[in-house]
Amino acid sequence: MARKLLILVALLITFYGYSQSTFVKDIKSFGAKGDGKTNDHAAFVAAADFFNRRGGNGKLIISKGIYIVGKQSKGEFTWQGQDVLHFTSIQNMVIEGVPGAVLKYSAAMKFGSFDPTTGRPRQVGGYFVDPRWGASLGHCIFIDRSLNVTIKGVELDGNNEKIVLGGSYGDVGRQLPHYGIFIQNSKNVTVQKVNLHHFALDGICVANVKTNTPDNIKLLDSKFNYNARQGFSWIGGNGLLARNCQFNHTGTGKFGSAPGAGLDIEAEYGPNRNGTFESCEFVDALGCCMVADSGDSGYMTFNNCTFWSSTTWSIWTTKPGFTFKNCKIYGPIVHGYDSPNDKDATKFIGCHIEDKPYNGKQPAGEYLIETNNAKRVRFENCNVISHYKKLFWISINPALKPEEKYQIINSTFFSDRKVYVGGDYICVFRGAYYKNSTFKYKKEYSVNMCCEPYNVDGGGNKFIPMP
16 A cells, blocks of 8 residues: 555656646647748647646747748637737746747738728728727737746747738727737746837737736847837836847838837836836837826836937936936937926936937927926936037926926037027026036027026036137
8 A cells, every 4th residue: 555655656746747847849849830931820829828738837949930920810809810829827938939030920911990891991090999890910929927938039020011901990090909029917027139020019018017026027139120009018017127129110110000109108007117228229219219108107217228219209208217327319308207306306317418310300399308397307417419409498487496496417518500590599498407517509599598586507507609
C-alpha cells in the first residue's frame, strides 16, 4: 500500500511539474506557413488556445516569415474582426519573433460602416452607431488579466492602407477595434523591440483598473508608427516606462481618426499615474503629438524626448504633475495645469523649444507657448527660439502672489521673425515672475509686457533689441 502511494505521489509531482514548466512551441507547429500568401490566422488562434489551457508558462516562437492574418465573421458587428493572439489569465509567457518575423493583416478587409445588405460603404458622415453596419478588425495581440508576459522581436503590420474603407462609425472618424497590442488588467508586461505600424485604430493600448500595486508595464526600443487614431492610448494604469520608443506619424497614412495623437493619456478604465517616457519620439501626428486632457490622469515625466508637430500642437496638457526635462519641442505648447502647489505644476526644465518646420510644414497657432490662467507653470533653463511665430502668450490674474504666477527662470528667448507688421510684438507677458532671463528680438518689434501689477521682475533679466 505504501509503495502504491509513493508511486501516485511521484506521478502527481511529475504531472504538476510538467504543467508548470516552460513549454516552447514554434508557430509553425500549429500549421502556420509564413509564406506571405497563406492566411495563417487559424494557426495563431490555435497557439493562443494551447497556451491559455496551460495558463501560460511557455514561449511561442514566431520564426522568420510573413504570416498573413485577419479574419472577419458575424458577431457583435456584421463584419466582426477576430483576434489573432488572444491570451487570458496566463503568466510567465513569452511571445518572441526571430528576425524577419512579420504578422501582416490580409488585404481587402472591411473597416468602418457598410450597408449590411449590399456591403457598400456608408456614404453619410457624422455620428453613427449601429452594429449591423459595423466592420472591425479586432486585436492582433490581446493580453487580458495576465502576469509576467513579454512580447519581443516581432513586426506587426496592420496594413491599413490596403483595407476597404467604409463610412464613419462612432463620434468621430472610425472608432472600431483594430489594435496592434491591447493590454488589459495585466501586470509585469514588457514589449521590446517590436515594430508595430499601420493599424486602423491604435498601435498599442494599455487599459488597467486601479490596484494597490504598480502595473510595471514596459515599452522598450519599439516603434508604434503610422497608426490611424493613436500611436499609444493609455486609458488606465499605474506605473509605466517607455524607453527609446517612437510614436510617430499618427493619422498620416490612408486615413486618420481623432484625436490623431502620438500619445493620448486619457483615463477611462481607471486613473493614469506614474508614467516615465525616456528618449522617446512623438513626431508628425495628425493631432497633438502628446495630449492629456480627459479623465483622472497625472504625474508623468518626459526625459530627453522629442515632440515635433506638423499640423497642430506638440504638447497639450491640463493635468497635474507633468514634467518635461531636457526635451526638444518643435512646435506649440498649449495650456498647462492650474496648480494649487509647486509639486503638481506643469514644468519645462532644460528644454529647447523652437518653431522648426517639419518637412516644410508649419504647425498651427500664432504662439510657441500659449497658456491662460494656469498657475505656477514653470520654464526653467529653457531655450525658446521663434522664426515664424510669436514667442508666447502668458496671461493670468494680476492679484496672484509671485510664486503663483508663471515662473520664467534662467531662460533665453530669441526671436528673428521674418514677417513684420507695424506695431507688432514678439510676446505677451501678463502675470509672470521672471528672473535671470534674456530676451533677444529685432528692434522693430516690442515686448507687450502689460507691466505691473501683472509681472514681477526677480532681477537679472535682459532685453536686447537687435538690428
